[in-house]
Amino acid sequence: MSPFKEPLVIIGGGQSGLAAAHSALAVGLRPVVLHAGTEPAGSWPDYYDSLTLFSPARYSSLPGLALGGDPDRYPHRDGVVAYLRRYARVLDAEIHTRTRVVAVHGRADGGYLVRTAAGDELSAAGVIAATGSFGNPHLPSMLGQAEYAGDLRHVAHYHRPQAYAGKRVVVVGAGNSAVQVAYELATHARTTLATREPVRLLPQRIRGHDLHHWLHVTGADRLPRTVVTRLVRRAAVLDTGRYRDALASGALCRREMFTAFTSDGVLWRDGTAEKVDAVIFATGYRPDLDYLTPLGVGRNAPRQVGGVSTTHAGLAYLGLEFQRSFSSNTLRGVGRDAAHVMAAVVAHVHGRRVSRRWWPR
Structure with missing residues (x-):
């Protein structure tokens, strides 16, 4: 007591x-x-x-x-x-x-x-x-965002892919949640993963053990932030191989981040305007x-x-x-x-x- x-x-x-x-x-x-x-x-x-x-x-x-x-x-x-x-x-x-x-x-x-x-x-x-x-949830502010009439939300307010069946969807982000959501959406909707840099994938299993086994036995899971941020420069996605294969085959399309919203879609970096039904930000x-x-x-x-x-x-x-x-x-x-x-x-x-x-x- x-x-x-x-x-x-x-x-x-x-x-x-x-x-x-x-x-x-x-x-x-x-x-x-x-x-x-x-x-x-x-x-x-x-x-x-x-x-x-x-x-x-x-x-x-x-x-x-x-x-x-x-x-x-x-x-x-x-x-x-x-x-x-x-x-x-x-x-x-x-x-x-x-x-x-x-x-x-x-x-x-x-x-x-x-x-x-x-x-x-x-x-x-x-x-x-x-x-x-x-x-x-962090929702970035982009040019034209206020005028966009489509479905704009953070991944915190996303629940299941069936609601997007047959729609054109862009998922923004290069982390685990972004890739996982884009991957499952791709089986229901025309989906693009928009990132500023190529997606960095890490193998889920190494030498027969999950990555977290190695993080545990080496003590890397406990390294202080000052050390980790020097070793890991940007987000990485844990992958069993399915994301790698989906990106390589085009089943999951990745494209460089768009530059602005339009009233009914997005403006890609090459100047192409595309109508998009929904944009989901997985931006932390x-x-x-x-x-x-x-x-x-x-x-x-x-x-x-x-x-x-x-x-x-x-x-x-x-x-x-x-x-x-x-x-x-x-x-x-x-x-x-x-x-x-x-x-x-x-x-x-x-x-x-x-x-x-x-x-x-």
Whole structure:
């Protein structure tokens, strides 16, 4: 039982928030998870239907509970959702769903006041911002985009290829999601993958083992961002060979990124205008941290080192891309990051030992 009357408030109930709760319990803190969604499964239920993990199950678990089943399988979206539900059930943590945090304020005594959309106020000994980035998809702004009358969306709002049957579709991006979505769309629609550079493919299996086996045994999965960014200059797509074959055969067409939108399509770099029914941007996400605005924290680039805030003691982040390593915002890496940031948070909390009423009656 935690000796602290105020809880550690964890904002976000997905993989990052659940990993944070596990780590908080391990160091004797009392975590309270506030999640805007209807269940503690993060953004996973909203991903596109065919999504599968790029890492095998044996490397894709949170601390304390294995995914189970065949360790060499690549879990489907629905399997991950079921796993997160199970993980939340076995955690001895207080989890509030349908509880959207709208603001976090600092207090003079070093604690925090967390406000929800329902008007409740919660006093906290520390705060973990674990909302990740899915709620803030990055949609680039291009010439003519406002006048385009077709279906324009981010891949965060794409679900299945059948809705595009018989249509002309352009998918923008050179990462795993872009290629996976374009590949499956190509069997239902006339699809082009638009990228600024040729797609870089990495073999999924090397010498009989999945790539993640080698990342694990060599320690490359834990290399710090400064090292990884020197070694990896641009995004790469894991491939069993099907994407390579599809691109080589023309079953999946790749073209250099278009330069502008027209009212009913796009303008390609060679000056050709083409009518396009839909454009799907798979152009990544940015941190979703609007609720930290009262603290003066930047929404897209919070000041932190390894997830520990450099501006506010007792504030930490989880689920940021490359927070500490290549695997930081993944199921296989967020647990390590949670343990790392918790050391700083517990030191802050131990230095305060305040006793306050923390949830309004």
